[in-house]
Amino acid sequence: MKPYNTLTLLDVLCIALTLCVTLSLLRNSNCYRAASSSTRWLSITGVFCLAEYYLAWAHWYQTSETIPSILIVTLSVALISGKFVQNRILAGALLVLLGFIQGFIRADVAVILHAGFFLAVLFSPKAPIPLGRIRQLAVSLFTALVAGCVQLYLMRIRFPNAKYGPEGVVQFAVNLHPGMWLTMLLALSPYWLLISLIATRRYQPNTSTRMLLTASVLYLAVWTVVGLLDEVRIFLPFAFALIPATVMALIGRIPESNRSYRSRAV
Structure with missing residues (x-):
């Protein structure tokens, strides 16, 4: 089989597995369980629509690490939710393993993802943590270090002569162009809608969603400085993993649906 x-084939398999995990996250949410049958079907349809929307943008500057990164971030969110692997030690070990693998794919995703997990848990002392507060803090810190060490190995030992292009690392000045922001805002419009609903307190995310949101905000800041904003595929691992929360938040604004789970969180 040719490399291409x-x-x-790997991308197709990753997308299929990601959709399975995403639908499982949706079905295990309190909002989904409290919703009516019609709302459940609407939410499942919403997952597929958002997935198709994001994947369409993934083809823009797509590279081989885009889809696998989406899968690994989604699996990591499933593990921290505590609803897929009941054994906390096993869940923690799998998180470290995923972070190690992600380190070879795109280490910055793993480092910032777990840095966000760490900060969200650290500054939410009263929030229930499925894996346990101390265990989650330790696992997140260790996984971020593992992914960072993998990146250092690749940079310093495996590929010591690899360099950035002539444009350099910092891209903030380039990102000041309005066209860059327009592309990013359009591509990530569902993400921004979710952020606005949370900011206006019209949607209350649960702990795992808050952990992922914290990581996404951190990554957004880094992306703005050292990445190109029109390369939206860079941010898609975080946006894609937030699809269940985005769907339930948006559907929750429908009056009939809102009555069925007004006080619930995904």
Whole structure:
């Protein structure tokens, strides 16, 4: 099989598995369980629509690490939710393993993802943590260090001569162009709608969603400085993993649906 065909097959498998995990996250949410049958079907449809929307943008500057990163971030969110692996020690070990693998794919995603998990748990002393507060803090810190060490190994030992292009690392000046922001805002419009609903307190996310949101905000800040904002595929691992929360937050604004789970959180 040709390398291109192999990568395409891997992307298809990753997308299929990501959708399965995403739908499982949705179905395990309190909002979904409290919703009516019609609202449940609407939410499932919303997942597929948002997935198609984000994947359409993924083809813009797509690279081989885009889809696998989406899968690993989604799996990590499933593990911290505590609803997929009941054994806390096993869940923690799997988080470290995923972070290690992500370190070889795109280490910055793993480092910032777990840095966000760490900060969200650290500054939410009263929030219930499925894996346990101390265990989650330790696992997140260790996983971020593991992914960072993998990146250092690749940079210093495996590929010591690899360099950035002539444009350099910092891209903040380039990102000041209005066209860059327009592309980013359009591509991530569902994400911004979710942020606005949370900011206006019209949607209350649960602990795992808050942890992921914290990581996404951190990554957004880093992306603005050292990445190009029109390369929206860079942020898609975080936006894609937030699809269940985005769907339930948006559907919750429908009056009939809102009555069925007004006080619930995904």
